[in-house]
Amino acid sequence: MMQTLQQLRSGQLAGAVRLQLRGGLTDFPREIFDLADTLEILDLTGNALSALPDDLPRLHRLRIIFCSENQFTELPAVLGRCPSLTMIGFKANRIVSVPAAALPPQLRWLILTDNRIEQLPAEIGRCTDMQKLMLSGNRLSALPPELTHCGKLELLRISANKLSGLPEWLPAMPRLAWLAFAGNPFSEAAMPPAASISWGELHILHKLGEGASGVINQATFNGEPVAVKVYKGAMTSDGLPEQEMAACIGAGTHPNLIPVLGTIPDHPARLPALVMPLVDPGLRSLAGPPSFASCTRDVYADHQRFSAEALLGIARGVASAAAHLHARGIMHGDLYAHNILNCGTGKAVLGDFGGASRFEPGSALAAALERLEVRAFGYLLEELLERCEEELPLVRALANDCLRPAPATRPAFAEALARLAAA
Known part of the structure; x- marks a missing residue:
């Protein structure tokens, strides 16, 4: 639940383990340090911050910090001195630089999706507890070979970068199980052919659900129930919507997959969209x-x-x-x-x-x-x-x-x- 700066300043949040503040913050509220003995999760997503205070390590119990959708141009070096920090999320900022000092050695989960990063420091190899590394939507042309020292790495997202290929050592990493690399120069491919279904041929009924990449609505097409997925058109933690669409179409028909009936070329908001059969509601x-x-x-x-x-x-x-x-x-x-x-x-x-x-x-x-x-x-x-x-x-x-x-x-x-x- 989101809290307010007024609640923090009045002392209402004393003893809080989790704090979420949004509302155009341009400076880190010093009152947060009043929670130093209890605060474990700090979420400052959706503000206008560009720096963190040098004494951030006073939050000695802080395990997780989110500063996505702010105005950082560099991953703050002070993060590396936070004694308990294991998860860092700085998605959708303007980050160009990742200093070696910004990476705490006990880091398990790093989210830097949708920034402007061209290079990672070799010192990322010191993060030997790293399990999850999310780097889609940056400008990386190479991965540091020192990443091989992160033997616990299980999930890696490097879609929509500038990689000319996957390094040979990457698929050989012992625990890597979930990898996304679409939208790089070496993996770009034309959209497979698919039937076109006009927006006017669909009768939209109601929303079925929403995920990171799009909204799914139930509709009818030629009198039959269908699902219509309209993509948000933005970078997700996994990659780009058009890459997801291409994979869905390219997957073809299989009894344990959801087939694609067609694409929608004329969505009113010009958003990419797919039409699929409606799955059994019992699933x-x-x-x-x-x-x-x-x-x-x-x-x-x-x-x-x-x-x-x-x-x-x-x-x-x-x-x-x-x-x-x-x-x-x-x-x-x-x-x-x-x-x-x-x-x-x-x-x-x-x-x-x-x-x-x-x-x-x-x-x-x-x-x-x-x-x-x-x-x-x-x-x-x-x-x-x-x-x-x-x-x-x-x-x-x-x-x-x-x-x-x-x-x-x-x-x-x-x-x-x-x-x-x-x-």
Whole structure:
């Protein structure tokens, strides 16, 4: 819940663990230091700040800071001296420079999406606890090789930069499981052909949901119920809307994917949009997205359990969909339970292509990217097995193989699917 500067100054927020202030702030309110003994999460997103005070480390319990949508041109060096800071979010600023001193060694999660960064310091390799690094929408032409020292890195977003290729060492990182790189010079590709559906042919009924990249409405087209996704046209944490659209169209038809019926060339606000079949309303997300605490792992309901039949149905469906995508030169990039729709009895649909990237099928890079994504599938199997009503030793063995630190020793999706069929 958002608080006000007046509440802070009056002492109403004494003892607060979390503080969120918005309202055109141009200077860091000194009254925040009155919370030094309790404050753990500070959110100053949506202000006009360009600097943080030199004595910020007085907030000795501060674990998480968000200063997105402000006016910073440099990541403040003082962040590196904050003793408990593990998560930093400075999305959508004007940041050009990332000083080495700004990176606390205990950092786990760094969000610098949608800035103007051309280079990362080699010292990022000192952040050996880093699990999540989000750099989409910058001007990076290379990644520092010292990033290989971040052996715990699991999620990396580098879409919409100026990279001429992926470094060979990147897909070989032992724990990397979720990677998005679309919209770089080496990965740009023409939009696949798709049917055109005029806005006037659609009858919009009501909003179904909203995500980082767009709004989904229920509509009718030729008398049939459909879903219409209208993209916001802005950079998301994963990348660019047009890259997501291209991946959705390029994915083609598969029983465990949502097909595309067509694109809308004449949206009234000139926004990109897709028309898709309306999914079964009985389908629900398998889990919730990661929390601050879980960082890279999805959050399941406490009571959630799966029968062996349901687990195998979900696993087979997702493995089949992933094998289909990789054969078409598409890496999903966000293969997570929260992006899987499930009816509770084993039917599964893999959705949300916001992190998807395209590559040349059959290349050495293609094989490396598949083994990278297989690790994400291994995490999914591990999570399902933790909540299964029965022990499934063959699936447990497959999960362990998918999670091997050496990517080249992991099975491909086709092998995983064959092993699941025999389980």
